[in-house]
Amino acid sequence: MTDLPRRAVVRSAKLATVPLGFAGRTALGLGKRLGGRPAEVVTAELQARTAQQLFQVLGELKGGAMKFGQALSIFEAALPEELAGPYRAMLTKLQDSAPPMPTASVHRVLAEDLGPDWRDRFERFDDAPAASASIGQVHRAVWADGRDVAVKIQYPGAATALMSDLRQISRVTRVAAGWVPGIELGPILDELRDRMAEELDYRLEADAQATFAEAFANDPQFVVPAVVEGEQSVIVSEWLEGVPLSQIIASGTQEERDAAAQLYLEFLFAGPARAGLLHADPHPGNFRITPDGRLGVIDFGAVSRLPDGMPPEIGELLSVGLQGGAEALLDGLRETGFVRPNIDIDADRLLDYLEPFLAPLRTDSFTFSRDWLRSVFSHINDPRQPNYAIGYKLNLPPEYLLIHRVWGGGMGVLSQLGGTVRGREAVNAHLPGAHLPPVGSTD
Incomplete structure (x- = not known):
């Protein structure tokens, strides 16, 4: 057996331990429930143990398993603290480390x-x-x-190993889909598969x-090698010197967090505007603060080509939503395909459902945090919430899929940083169609 098939067998065996381990824990949990323990306590324990095993296995692997783990790691901020705490270091490790090759x-x-x-x-x-x-x-x-x-x-x-990993991870997603409320693992995996050949x-x-690099040459805020x-x-x-964003997340001062968060947010907007490309791999391992205070960006294997910049409809819809135009917002979402023509939906309930995504732009500055992100996930995924069913009536057009994933991941990173950002300023500067007057303005 050559090295490559042997490594693939080892990877498959390790990934297979996740669903097998989950099945064993489920049986154990059933026994505990029959023994009188509260169902929610048992469920929380199962989620914690399954998540811990999942990241332990992914952390030992390269290829598709590690890419999948990196995609998940940026959502760590959405986990309840009692689940996130024990393996936050493990998630950070996924972002920038792996065993070396000979x-x-x-x-x-x-x-x-x-x-x-x-x-x-x-x-x-x-x-x-x-x-x-x-x-x-x-x-x-x-x-x-x-x-x-x-x-x-x-x-x-890598190509052979990546395909093998992605097939195995499909099994993991079927049993681990509920470990973080609101994160759909299937679409993340589909996206990785679609980008594989290009990467x-x-x-x-x-x-x-x-x-x-050409678009940001000699830029005072950003540097691309x-x-x-x-x-x-x-x-x-x-070569690019700098402090990785993961290090600032782990031990940065508030001043460092604020500065890094502002630069990070602006780069996500500025890329399409200036380069016609969206950097589509937003995890912290791809960003660092250089000695002169700029945001250094690396790893461009995943990009979305937007030659005309961000679609102006996004900026227009944000502006309408922030101005409280519920009916106008619904009309705009229908026109862009986010709400299908035959779907009946209450405009005011829709605006209320989307409020957490508008909130960071309702003030001139906003502080992202783990608590805030957890509240967003609860708002859109808790069946007890009055507008829970609204989410099932929304549609994501294919051309917006990668933009949606990057922005979702970006919010995860900003919440890990816990930084205060001037979001309205960044949106007005870089997002076509947006017109957000200063808070309190009569404009």
């Missing part, structure tokens, strides 16, 4: 993509990886012209990174 494999990939004389392209190359990603790892090096560079190298056999071709990623070389399985780009 040095011989690293050299083999470099020889295949850069040629047998690949060492001549560098003044120095560090065999020990400086960082790990889901389908590759990064090495620090010095390019032949003296520039410090990051060399991102794809794991050999595996590093040449496409290099093109996207180069586009961002220039691409030096881009091949099928290797990207060489300029």
Whole structure:
């Protein structure tokens, strides 16, 4: 058995322990309920244990399993504290770490993509990886012209392993779907599968990174490393120093959190406006604060192409909703396909249902927090809420799917940061169709 099939078998075996473990815990939970323990207590224990096992398994894997774990990790802020606390460090680890591949494999990939004389392209190359990603790892090096560079190298056999992981994760989603209220695991997995071919071709990623780097060249707020070389399985780009956003989430001061949150929010809006691309992988491992205070952005394997920027309908709908125009908002949502023509829905109830998403823009500044995000999930997913059924009447047009996922993930990261941001200012500056006057203005 070669290394690749052996690793795939090990991954499959580890992923299989999640549904098997869940089944055992469910049987144990049933016994406890029959023994008189309250059902909600038993359910909370099952959620906690299943979530802990899920992240422990994902944390040991690369490929699709790690990508799936990274996608989930940005929603950690929505978990009740009693569930999130015991494994928050485990989630953070998923965002920026993985076991390294053998040095011989690293050299083999470099020889295949850069040629047998690949060492001549560098003044120095560090065999020990400086960082790990889901389908590759990064090495620090010095390019032949003296520039410090990051060399991102794809794991050999990543495509085969990724497909195997995604098939196995499909089993996990069927049993773990309820561990975080309001997070639909199936669509996250579908999105990863749809993007897989594009992310595996590093040449496409290099093109996207180069586009961002050109759009933000010499920018006072943002920095994207220039691409030096881009091949099928290797990207060489300029080295970027900085403090990872995950570190600021873990131990940053409030001032650092506020500054990072503002930059992070503005970049999500500014990318489509200036580069015609939406950075579609918003987890904290892809962002860092540079020594000069800018937001550094890396990893452009997942992007959404928006050559004309964000659809202006989004800004227009936000403006209408914030002005309290319930009927106008419903009409706009029908026109854009968010409400199908044959669906009967009360406009005022719809506006109330969407209020948590409008709230961060009702004031000139807003503080995101874990408590706030948990309240949002409760508002839209608690069957006891009067407007709970509204969610089932809404539709998400395919062209808005990735935008929706990025904004949802972005709110998760902002809530982890706990930063205060000037959201109205950012929206007015970067979102077409938006016109949000200062709070208290008669405009």
